[in-house]
Amino acid sequence: MIKKLRLENFKGIKSGEIELAPLTILLGANNSGKTTILEALFLAPNPFRQVPYVAGGKTKVAAEIVHLMHETLNSEGYAFLFNRYASKEARIECKVDGEGYLLQFIRDDPRIYVSISKGIGWQTKVSNKEIVRVGELYTDKNYISLFTQKALINNTFLLSSSLIRFGYNYLNNNWALIVNLGVCKRVAEEVSALSNEKYTDLTIEPFLGGRLSINAYTRDGYRIRLGDLGEGVQNYIVARVLYEIAEPEVFLWDDVEAHFNPKMLLSISEWFSNVVDKGKQVILTTHSLEAARMIAGIGGEKAKIYLTSLNNGVFKAKELTLKEVEDLLKAGIDVRVAEPLLL
């Protein structure tokens, strides 16, 4: 389990740290560092490991996925990993099962050396410092050089509604593997319990025009393309299947409540608790107090809610029990609004 994360000059966070529980729910205002925490955790095990996401016809590595998430910034390269695009070194430190671990991005424009404190790499001297280099990124172009593709600490997997389409592409490209996992029928049945339509399986078949598409197969024998189902149902199906493929030890989900009605969110909350009961870790972000209360309530003692804030690059997180959140609500105080006052 990753018990603690400390960041320095990583993206919007100049400095900050957070303790992590088996089930951690990050709740906070917009731009309070929640997504940055998930991205750091996603990169931490090794930015160059392949993840089950396909874009431009190719399976991507973790760093490319984080790059894609920031594509709207309309810039190439990885300078965005550094605080204010100007820092010389970004650090992601984790405490994993009592041991320290460090991932560093060290800048020597246009090169960004990626150094990891565990595993095999190339001894390199940068600015008179010896580092173990496992790869390179570039500030001026989207290029990666690979040395290893393994996760060096607990493998993490990041999901968000903006990443679902890349996950869908992966499922499309790896259908045989997915069918053989035996997860499709189970997921189809789970979704049936949450929807008015009853599905028995997920299939991949030619659609009009002959192109393959993923379909939900109904009890009545109809096929409905995954893309034609409601967005919540699509996201749930893709998330469940991707989780089985990635088998992460730490599951990260950004804006977990997006597209889900309370019934589906309840089912997802139960799923998270089951994942945690199996010894895995789940770390989520949300803007929804309703979602945070539901997930923490079902998660019980293993769940912790953290209220996050980011002020002048300083990230803070305050642990709140579910009771404290409830007491504040009873007092007419919404923690998401009172966050700067509580921290």
Add this chain to the structure above:
Amino acid sequence: MKLYPLSPTSKSAVNIGKISRKFRLKILTPEHTPLAGIIVLADGTPDDYVVALLSYRLNGEKVLGVVKPEEKRLGVFSIIPTILNVLREGKIAVLIDQENEDLNTIFSEVSRRLSGIGTIIRDIVKEERLWVYKCEHSIKKFQLIVIVNGLSEYTFKKHSIEDHLLKAAEKLLKVKIDEEDPKEGWSKLRDRQDEVFRQLKDAKNLDDIFPQQIKGLKLLHNNPSFSQLYYSP
């Protein structure tokens, strides 16, 4: 003064936003810190409208938080420890209707409930419907301003914030008040309530319409020390 509702989706926050927009009061602020104090609405609506209007009238740039707790009336005093979590230092003002209770009964019940939550009362400055408590709760020191809504000049069976709104209607719109229940009287003026609020926004002097509310909110806004309260006129 500016208002910062601590639960923006609550009915009271929406009402404050509504009246602010309708009458261009511009009293809502997204700025959260530092809060000079927190206003607790023990009865909800139309107290929220009144607080919005008085905040506009009191002018100033200080930011006050507003909450409408789930608990009603005297039950709101149980949430003071929770409120102190978000208020590092400063003052809490509670607006509460008198209803059909004796004023002494209300204030002694306030003292009893404060003791019940472990709050120590160090001193009290008393006026008819406005009591200021100097308190300590755990390591926190704070002032609690209890404002009891109602006007003795009316012989209503129950007293509430509507006493003040009916007086505004009487004074500013020349409406004759002959109801026994102020809530009913205010409800019957449904079609003219906006007119009352509009007049209140621009009226020259509101001190005789909302005497205890204006004084209490000024204490919250102007932040005099407790000892100064003894000598204030």
